[in-house]
Amino acid sequence: MEFHVYENARAACEAAGVLIAAQITRKGDSVLGLATGSTPIPAYEMLTQWYDRGVIDFDRVRTFNLDEYVGIDHKNPLSYHAFMQEHLFSKVNLRPENVHLPSGNGAADAEAYDKAIHDAGGIDIQLLGIGRNGHIGFNEPADDFTYGTHVVTLTADTIEANARFFKSADEVPRQAVSMGIGNIMAAKCVVLVATGENKAKAVRDTIRGPITPRVPASVLQ
Ligand code: PGA
Numbered sequence: 001m002e003f004h005v006y007e008n009a010r011a012a013c014e015a016a017g018v019l020i021a022a023q024i025t026r027k028g029d030s031v032l033g034l035a036t037g038s039t040p041i042p043a044y045e046m047l048t049q050w051y052d053r054g055v056i057d058f059d060r061v062r063t064f065n066l067d068e069y070v071g072i073d074h075k076n077p078l079s080y081h082a083f084m085q086e087h088l089f090s091k092v093n094l095r096p097e098n099v100h101l102p103s104g105n106g107a108a109d110a111e112a113y114d115k116a117i118h119d120a121g122g123i124d125i126q127l128l129g130i131g132r133n134g135h136i137g138f139n140e141p142a143d144d145f146t147y148g149t150h151v152v153t154l155t156a157d158t159i160e161a162n163a164r165f166f167k168s169a170d171e172v173p174r175q176a177v178s179m180g181i182g183n184i185m186a187a188k189c190v191v192l193v194a195t196g197e198n199k200a201k202a203v204r205d206t207i208r209g210p211i212t213p214r215v216p217a218s219v220l221q
Helices: 009-026 041-052 079-089 109-120 154-165 179-184 197-208 216-220
Strands: 031-034 062-065 068-069 124-126 150-153 175-178 190-192
Touching: 009 031, 009 041, 009 150, 009 190, 041 079, 062 109, 068 079, 179 216, 190 216, 197 216
Parallel strands: 031 062, 031 124, 124 190
Antiparallel strands: 068 175, 150 175
């Protein structure tokens, strides 16, 4: 595990964008693991600019997102489908058949998602943010690490953290579907970006604390 500290949030996230761009340059049909949230936005802006300038080409790139809310229409602007359309998919030449997000419609869908990742040859580079409770994807603090894609019940802390995007905390979906810790660990490279003071404790626990499902990101040690 390597650590890099940057002057500000934008620089930290753009550094992750550089790694993704390098991956696409090295291997045109790379499989990207993508994340939503405030943290990755500068990376998507940077990738979009480089696409516009002809530096990178998404024609053969495949993508798998970490997670999505359950019970929210994909057209709803607060869905992660809509987030990805807005920040990346509508701006670059990714083929619609090459982009994937998990769906919360039961165990068969979750298994199909894991199989699709496997059939694509696995994730080459996985981008992650981190929750202030140490979650990665929507793998919330728990008694055990999960392996594959699964439906999760969001913790009160995550609902509160994500309420800023909704009219109120009451409107935040209570469940989500997320890649499991096993899916994330199977990626050939994982890049976690953490910015902001409210993530400091989660970062410390991730790097210096025990490896425990109570701090899901600690598994990256
Ligand atoms: P954020 O979310 O980037 O909006 O802080 C990260 C996360 O919850 O994983």
